[in-house]
Amino acid sequence: MSEGSRTRFVVLAYIAFAGASYAQQMEVTDEARIDAAMHAAFPKASPDWLSRLKGDQTMRACSKSRDALPAEVARAIAARESATIQYPPDGRLIGDWKKGERLAQSGYGLRFTDYPPTRENGGNCYACHQLTNEEVSYGTVGPSLLEYGKIRKFSEAEAKAAYDKIYNSHATFPCSLMPRFGTNGVLTIEQIKDLVALLMSPESPVNRP
């Protein structure tokens, strides 16, 4: 099932089962209480890390609905998250697939053992996605991206769609499990271009299986 159809299915399932599943849930809805418990549990957190302990408006909506959103909330999230996407000034969205492949392998960055940083953050795409036949150690939390560009006929519109998904997955799939790499400052615009190249270049191993 594609992520798009999965999101639609989940939305429908939510509408169908909202009453039934809610009755089984035991939740703490007092945000102030959760915040207090979180702050107490991470006493070594420096002040500039405290924001990590609390999700933003979109994450609060996704957490509350367990990633199964009512349709109008999903639309609001897509609009809000789309507005955060920034594009390269020259409009060129395809970078260097070789650099993209290295980024796809690397899970480095933003962990408390990664300070001060010794190299650039990675995208860690292989943790969740199959991308090439050469790399057999890939995860299955996300869909396989094998032949991603080839299937999409290497079109410009699809390159932009890929850029948007990497920059902020929630603009396309509200409550996607995928990190908002651009919006959250995990990857730079140049790095995202390199990942778009990995997906969309005809020469990329993704498209030469």
Add this chain to the structure above:
Amino acid sequence: MKSIRNKVCAAALALISALAGTGQAQQSSNDSIARELDTYRSMMKSDPWSNPGMLDVDRGQALWKTPEGPNNVSLEQCDLGLGPGKVDGAFATLPRYFTDADRVMDVEARVLWCMEKLQGFERVKLLTRPHPSAGMPVKDLGAIATFVAYRSNARSFSATFSHPKEKEALALGETLFFRRTGPMDFACSTCHGESGRRIRLQPLPFFSKAEEARKILGEWPAYRVSTAHVMTMQHRIYDCFWQMRLPEVELGSDISIALISYLVKQADGGEIKIPGMKR
């Protein structure tokens, strides 16, 4: 000791040769990789005495009985919930509310409490670096917790969560499990919200399914081959938060105890088989 190492090395070599043999792998060979990985895991588990974690069960037992700390007393009067000194079956009833501490505690929080209150150790010192680095043995607290857990082997998880504070911990744990935070927007459910998924080649348990929760919870504390030490559940959760790009969670915090409460509840009725063996 030597034979344990030999067995572990043999298992590791089997894995390496399994992976090397598929170096020029095609998509069609991915199933065979999964099969080889299963062979590796079952080799590790086939003889319980080949599990190096048993050394820490013994170490934990010795530590339990030995007078230690500024007060120079053993932990033999520590109340793990079934009365002072009663170890057998105690782990199976945790987490639970303790009147003396006025909070819900899991095995590690309770051992920490006893080391502080009975033996006189400084809490701050016990919490400074509570988990081992790769290649280093589990800390004393973890070894004692592993010993305590081992003494519930063949029993089932049976924490009741009947006290209001136990119910509260459970509800907080459930909320946290689905709560997305940090720069990666991860919740526990991001990785553990569906059956049959994996990160790289590592299968991920789906904790909302009783069958999977029982199997996994019953294996912790576990010996982890890649880091060559016993890893406790508090350490496992600390590592999850690291991967989620959150700060260092404190051992025995209300957050980690709430999450453990939720997981143990999902695993209710599951058999305890300590120590497990992990990648």
